[in-house]
Structures are given as structure tokens and as C-alpha cells.
Amino acid sequence: MSKYDATAYERPSVAVDLLIFTIEDERLKCLMIRRKEEPFADMLALPGVFVGIEETLEEAAQRGIREEAGLENIYFEQLYTFGGVRRDPRMRVISVSYMALVDRGMLAFKAGERTTQACLVDVEELLHAEGEEQIPVAFDHKDIIGYARWRLQNKVEYTSIAFHLVPEEFTLPELQKVYEILLGKNLYKANFRKKISDRIEETGKMTEGDAHRPSKLYRLKKSEDE
Amino acid sequence: MSKYDATAYERPSVAVDLLIFTIEDERLKCLMIRRKEEPFADMLALPGVFVGIEETLEEAAQRGIREEAGLENIYFEQLYTFGGVRRDPRMRVISVSYMALVDRGMLAFKAGERTTQACLVDVEELLHAEGEEQIPVAFDHKDIIGYARWRLQNKVEYTSIAFHLVPEEFTLPELQKVYEILLGKNLYKANFRKKISDRIEETGKMTEGDAHRPSKLYRLKKSEDE
């Protein structure tokens, strides 16, 4: 670091790309934007912002989440930094990706609706569709989503990250469904409950109005988390 | 991304900082450089290079490892990207950190010796020394090392990352010692062997010349790893 004068070098642009995940209709979805301009016009892309010279990476991510999704104070974490030379055909852009998780109820727009630009894209479809059905994705954003999907699956197993995808008060069947979606497999009720029992506490409330036995509402216990 | 013209913005510099870890004298050590210039003159710092405009992050990391440690083809992985606004008092520098692991035998310089600039610093000492004994570290590099230390401890538990810290052919007592150093606790021989038995294979060779029972030499089995 000491032997180079950075001012003499041509500098790349630094951007923050955002992966805002949620669960909708029992599917994992990612917030994406339909591009209006070249390159990749009319294709789907991750929302992102350039990092201001007086702004930390976290601040840039937070700003992006606010500007692109209208969200404040949601959970997010740095994912990975992508630095391929020709990721963006216009110029060199290094992209620090941040992954955010949010309960569907926090998102402003309604199911199916596409706001001016933003829409929720089914992650498995996007990643695994073949041939005709393949969804065109701009830049290297499909790779980024694939990496995030992988990390999410891993982190579900050893952290409480899944709790960010349900409301503050949730039922166990609801939470279990989120785990099943992220893990891609079904779980046994009894075992699931044993596993998470020490991370939750009862609210005293119950669900109402369903044509079957009501469910207890829980919340995440204080301490730990990630 | 589409609504901004990045060329209009002032751009940060992008550097790669390198954490090159090894085991020496049964201690985890990190390769560091004594700075000769301000800021932080005479303090220890992580080696690093600026990312060239036609160079991927991985290429920059690889180049740094070659230039600063004389190493080729060693294991490394991206760690985290640090983007605080005043990390470097001279200018805005965003640093993508890479963590490399190498067997002590691969490093050119001898124990205790300090090459022109490079030396091996005891990680626990650097992180936990208090008051008088505290080791002055430049920039936010102590935080970076602390983060790497934490990640290393986690990854030891669920990956084969520790194998990069021993020679290609190693004994189980030797490998166990590395695990103990990274985990910060002692392990039972029998249990350790059970746990890793399916990741290793015998070479057929044994250690020689010690005043006690010789030890079998193993190598990492193909497949998996991380």
C-alpha cells in the first residue's frame, strides 16, 4: 500500500448491489428492476446505487434500500464483492453486494403488481429455468443471486436469519414453512419445534378466524441472533 | 444503477488487503509489514495493493500475494470489504480483504527473521495485548485481523480449511494441533480422528528419527474441500 500513489491510477467505480429477499405465495422472491436503458434494456437487474465519496458502504446500502424499495430499518448484511473487469460493458464497476431480508408485509406494493420498476421475481424460477423459459437477467446479476441463494440456505441452518422473513409475531407453522422454502425440503413439525424452541417466546396471542385449530403466536427471544 | 452517471462522481480508490496466515511455533501468525512512511510510520500494517483498472479482484489478490510474500498458487478466499470513509486519512480507500492460508514451510524467510519489511506477527498477542504491550497497528487493520480470526475459527468447524496450514503430507498429531490452535481449545485424539477420518488417506509413509513411536503420514483425500 505504501509504495503506490493511488492518485496516479485510473479508478474503478464502486457500486452497491442489493438483494432484497422476501417470501410471497410460499416462494422465495427477490426484488428486481426492469431496465429501461441500454445496456441490457428491458431485462431484469438488481437495484443498486453508486457509493458516494463521503458515504460508507453500509450507508450506501441503506440508502439504496430506502430509494429502491422504500424500506427503512430492515435487516441486511454484506454478501460478497464482485470485481470482474467486464461485468459492466460501459466501464469498470466493482460491486459490493448486500443481502436484505424482509417480511412481505413490509413491502409497499401488492401481489403481482409491478411498481414503476420494481417487481418480485421467483428465485428458483430465475435460477433454474432452462431454454425458452429462461428469464433474461442483466450484468452478472444471475450469478450474484445464485451466490446469495446458496449463502441463505447455509445461514438458515446455523443462524436465526429466517426470522427476518416473518412478521414480528408469527406462528410456528408459518416459520417452519419459511425454513422449508429456504432449505428446499420438508421438515417434521416436532423436530423443528424442538430445534428452535429456545430461540422463541410466546406472545400469549393466538391466530383467529381460520376453519381449524388456532395457532399460538410467538416472537423471537432477545439475545443472540446474527 | 441506471439513473446515475457514475462518471460525474468522485471515485474512491479500491485496494486489496491481504491476510496471509500461517502456523509457526504452535501459534497462529499473520504476515505484516512495517510501514516506513506516514501515515502510521513504523507501525505494522497488512500488505496490500491497489486494484488495477484491467485486473479482477482475484488477480489483484494473487499479485499482492506474489509481490509481498513471494508466494504462488496458495489458497485464498475473499473475506470482507471495508468501506469506512476515513479508514485511510489521505483519501477514500475501499479495501477488499482476502485471507490466505499457507504452510510455514512455503514461506521464504526463517523463524524470527524480519525480511526488509515482512514479519510474522502472533495473532492472539496482537489482538489481546493490553496497555503497555499493545502492538501498534496501522489503519483499521487490527479490526480486519480480528474479523479474519473470527471467520477462521468458524470455518475450521465446518470446512477443511485447516488443511491449508499443514504440508501436503502431514501427521494427525500435527493436524490436530492446528485445529486446537484455531479453535483455541484442546481436543481428544480419538474423537478428532473419527471426525476427520473420511477426509484423509494414508500415504504409506511414516515420520522417522523421533525418540518415540513414529507417526503415519496422511494427505487430504480428493473431492470436497472448500
Next chain:
DNA sequence: CGAATAGTGTCTATAAGACAGTATATC
């Protein structure tokens, strides 16, 4: 043979997995 380190067998405790049963709403 003693010192030193390498290597193994086995019991116990804890967690993961599977499945069957009971409970409580609405209609």
C-alpha cells in the same frame, strides 16, 4: 526398561430424524 508420543476401543450424553398420536378450531 523408562520416557515419550502414536494410536484404538468403548461407554455416555446429546442432538437429529421418523412417526404416531392427541387437541381444538369452523362448518
Next chain:
DNA sequence: GATATACTGTCTTATAGACACTATTCG
């Protein structure tokens, strides 16, 4: 009572942890 979903008990299996024992080299 039928249906639908919530919830619980318990057996089995796999894995982690603790400890005692045997093995092989040198001097």
C-alpha cells in the same frame, strides 16, 4: 361429527464428548 390444521410424546439413529487402554520408537 367431519375436516383441517395445531401441537406433543416417544422410539430410533447418528454424532459429539470423555476416558482408559494398547503400541512403537529411542536411548
